[in-house]
Amino acid sequence: xxxxxxxxxxxxxxxxxxxxxxxxxxxxxxxxxxxxxxxxxxxxxxxxxxxxxxxxxxxxxxxxxxxxxxxxxxxxxxxxxxxxxxxxxxxxxxxxxxxxxxxxxxxxxxxxxxxxxxxxxxxxxxxxxxxxxxxxxxxxxxxxxxxxxxxxxxxxxxxxxxxxxxxxxxxxxxxxxxxxxxxxxxxxxxxxxxxxxxxxxxxxxxxxxxxxxxxxxxxxxxxxxxxxxxxxxxxxxxxxxxxxxxxxxxxxxxxxxxxxxxxxxxxxxxxxxxxxxxxxxxxxxxxxxxxxxxxxxxxxxxxxxxxxxxxxxxxx
Amino acid sequence: xxxxxxxxxxxxxxxxxxxxxxxxxxxxxxxxxxxxxxxxxxxxxxxxxxxxxxxxxxxxxxxxxxxxxxxxxxxxxxxxxxxxxxxxxxxxxxxxxxxxxxxxxxxxxxxxxxxxxxxxxxxxxxxxxxxxxxxxxxxxxxxxxxxxxxxxxxxxxxxxxxxxxxxxxxxxxxxxxxxxxxxxxxxxxxxxxxxxxxxxxxxxxxxxxxxxxxxxxxxxxxxxxxxxxxxxxxxxxxxxxxxxxxxxxxxxxxxxxxxxxxxxxxxxxxxxxxxxxxxxxxxxxxxxxxxxxxxxxxxxxxxxxxxxxxxxxxxxxxxxxxxxxxxxxxxxxxxxxxxxxxxxxxxxxxxxxxxxxxxxxxxxxxxxxxxxxxxxxxxxxxxxxxxxxxxxxxxxxxxxxxxxxxxxxxxxxxxxxxxxxxxxxxxxxxxxxxxxxxxxxxxxxxxxxxxxxxxxxxxxxxxxxxxxxxxxxxxxxxxxxxxxxxxxxxxxxxxxxxxxxxxxxxxxxxxxxxxxxxxxxxxxxxxxxxxxxxxx
Numbered sequence: 008x009x010x011x012x013x014x015x016x017x018x019x020x021x022x023x024x025x026x027x028x029x030x031x032x033x034x035x036x037x038x039x040x041x042x043x044x045x046x047x048x049x050x051x052x053x054x055x056x057x058x059x060x061x062x063x064x065x066x067x068x069x070x071x072x073x074x075x076x077x078x079x080x081x082x083x084x085x086x087x088x089x090x091x092x093x094x095x096x097x098x099x100x101x102x103x104x105x106x107x108x109x110x111x112x113x114x115x116x117x118x119x120x121x122x123x124x125x126x127x128x129x130x131x132x133x134x135x136x137x138x139x140x141x142x143x144x145x146x147x148x149x150x151x152x153x154x155x156x157x158x159x160x161x162x163x164x165x166x167x168x169x170x171x172x173x174x175x176x177x178x179x180x181x182x183x184x185x186x187x188x189x190x191x192x193x194x195x196x197x198x199x200x201x202x203x204x205x206x207x208x209x210x211x212x213x214x215x216x217x218x219x220x221x222x223x224x225x226x227x228x229x230x231x232x233x234x235x236x237x238x239x240x241x242x243x244x245x246x247x248x249x250x251x252x253x254x255x256x257x258x259x260x261x262x263x264x265x266x267x268x269x270x271x272x273x274x275x276x277x278x279x280x281x282x283x284x285x286x287x288x289x290x291x292x293x294x295x296x297x298x299x300x301x302x303x304x305x306x307x308x309x310x311x312x313x314x315x316x317x318x319x320x321x322x323x
Numbered sequence: 324x325x326x327x328x329x330x331x332x333x334x335x336x337x338x339x340x341x342x343x344x345x346x347x348x349x350x351x352x353x354x355x356x357x358x359x360x361x362x363x364x365x366x367x368x369x370x371x372x373x374x375x376x377x378x379x380x381x382x383x384x385x386x387x388x389x390x391x392x393x394x395x396x397x398x399x400x401x402x403x404x405x406x407x408x409x410x411x412x413x414x415x416x417x418x419x420x421x422x423x424x425x426x427x428x429x430x431x432x433x434x435x436x437x438x439x440x441x442x443x444x445x446x447x448x449x450x451x452x453x454x455x456x457x458x459x460x461x462x463x464x465x466x467x468x469x470x471x472x473x474x475x476x477x478x479x480x481x482x483x484x485x486x487x488x489x490x491x492x493x494x495x496x497x498x499x500x501x502x503x504x505x506x507x508x509x510x511x512x513x514x515x516x517x518x519x520x521x522x523x524x525x526x527x528x529x530x531x532x533x534x535x536x537x538x539x540x541x542x543x544x545x546x547x548x549x550x551x552x553x554x555x556x557x558x559x560x561x562x563x564x565x566x567x568x569x570x571x572x573x574x575x576x577x578x579x580x581x582x583x584x585x586x587x588x589x590x591x592x593x594x595x596x597x598x599x600x601x602x603x604x605x606x607x608x609x610x611x612x613x614x615x616x617x618x619x620x621x622x623x624x625x626x627x628x629x630x631x632x633x634x635x636x637x638x639x640x641x642x643x644x645x646x647x648x649x650x651x652x653x654x655x656x657x658x659x660x661x662x663x664x665x666x667x668x669x670x671x672x673x674x675x676x677x678x679x680x681x682x683x684x685x686x687x688x689x690x691x692x693x694x695x696x697x698x699x700x701x702x703x704x705x706x707x708x709x710x711x712x713x714x715x716x717x718x719x720x721x722x723x724x725x726x727x728x729x730x731x732x733x734x735x736x737x738x739x740x741x742x743x744x745x746x747x748x749x750x751x752x753x754x755x756x757x758x759x760x761x762x763x764x765x766x767x768x769x770x771x772x773x774x775x776x777x778x779x780x781x782x783x784x785x786x787x788x789x790x791x792x793x794x795x796x797x798x799x800x801x802x803x804x805x806x807x808x809x810x811x812x813x814x815x816x817x818x819x820x821x822x823x824x825x826x827x828x829x830x831x832x833x834x835x836x837x838x839x840x841x842x843x844x845x846x847x848x849x850x851x852x853x854x855x856x857x858x859x
Binding site: 162163167168169174227231237238245254258259262266276285316 | 340341342344372375378379386388389390423591593624633635784799
């Protein structure tokens, strides 16, 4: 039974990946067509009007947009939803196969965390139109799932005693939520940096930027997303300390994973302060957001695989 | 878009360099005297840029400690690293990299950061106390330039309109102050309160961690099934007291390990032998109390007398009985063997300095489930006792136990000893199953593997500040959420009466900090106010 469910889970992952590929391609096509020349204005999208970017994100936006969202974008979003549903079913099947939460080793964590990233990406569309980072999100999910299935895959095995705790459910899940918000924040910060270059007249080639929000707006969006991630990360850190006190007999021991969790927390604390510091707003704080997310990736991959420490649960 | 309101909201109590603080004067400073310099450095230290710089520096400074093994978390790793990198070691030692997180430079960074933090929090706290008692400021002359500006027409009397707006704002939790034909309102003081609580609680965490570490202790002790230990300095295998530790911190209890029960996976073929559960059944006795039974598991430590006892490891402790040629027992006790792999192949070291004609040292392997490998050696293929086997090399000579220096019980230095059984001697290594006995070479006597009990290694931890640390951590978290998500805003409603008698109501707000919903809130207020007017 366990092995059957686990193999269905893998099939679901591969199917999701196939559809993510299509969604990714369509998102890129959409980006390539996002130029000021095409007079398409969607409700909740942003219209580039020469140098003065007009945002029509508010609810009382003029009801002018007669033409709908471009076909490519609609198709890309629909495919992302389908791929995500398959992805989520892969997560659930893996969980049922194991009879526990599906985030106890690197494969499972990657599977679940990417599902959460895409899930958060889909959810934020109800709040703001961030479909222009769709290519980033689906591309990232695709690469992560590829690495997970090829390099991280392990069979379903029982939990070692150290992981048998409800803190596994809380601590790791909230950590992946934080990761998801940091990922989207980093994506927005990348676009913000490009946009800032373009606004400074340095990047004329990137014409798709005509139809994404201006750098200020992107910075505000990134900040709001990252702040949520930071709250989750703080919780992860505190919950981890409480769990470490139960399982290892000390709440903090500068284990390599603890060190990197601390480093990431400090970087994002720096990011939040940078946004309140004169001379650090704009591109500098955007760089901090990107460095912070890189540290998250480093913590998950390099630290897990090559550093010695107590968080040795990769299963590899 | 935020040029003019920004200067209105400029907050003189913000640290220097804060986005909301007034820009520093660009005038040339007069020559500074000593106090002047002190004040200058203090301002620099408590400035926003310095705080940010120290934060980022702290992040970078934490990195080397994750690349190089640390004495605190991985002492064996440190020894190994030093052996492998002899040339590099003195440099790293000079910079205290093996103890990064208590090193002078790392401490300097976080202490400076905290001084900067305190220097920032104190003036802000006093200012916040004042702000909590102050009334909302006067309505600005031109609301049009502020955020969320909207206006509504009305035919009613200005004074009545302002009165109803005041009631409405009060009901929404604003603190209000009426001025001529306008009302000024402010809310979200909790945002700054949360911010101050967050930063103060961080200091609280640092201080309580320091106090707890100073007063507490951790001790490690290996206990074999059937044995007990008392919570006293002498009975620990290793002990790390805090700086202010006194013996009185040791709660008077004893703990006996009745049995240790592991459960290993037997069904899932891909995880055969993987541990599923470890349970230590113990009997604890507090001095003057009745003995009590308890269990300790990996995620379920035992709390006793303000002390926590954790189950950290386990293994086998074969009981070896050695008799002299006359049959008199000279040694019979369990020896904890150090597990080397997941199937608990363990290294055993036994030292018998007295009782035989020569000092006898033994070193070998214990295999709980022994199988022969293709090389002819043994290996263990399952962690439980399926086919237990002990192999021992024997040595005679000076074991080095008599010179008064402490030696590691788990290590036998065979350099100056003579092997009398094993590969380097004519007599092969001794091999024993449970109940087997064998002759020692050279007529030294006999050796028997009597039984194989298990051992558990316990970590005993006392930290009197644990509750305080937890409290401050909770305050850090709640303070953070409050400071990030509660909007602090000012709102004004102004009634402008035209000569015709028609009244134009103007609504506008000012965000103090990140406030995404301000414009929507103003519109909502205006709409609601219009509704109220119809009612009254």
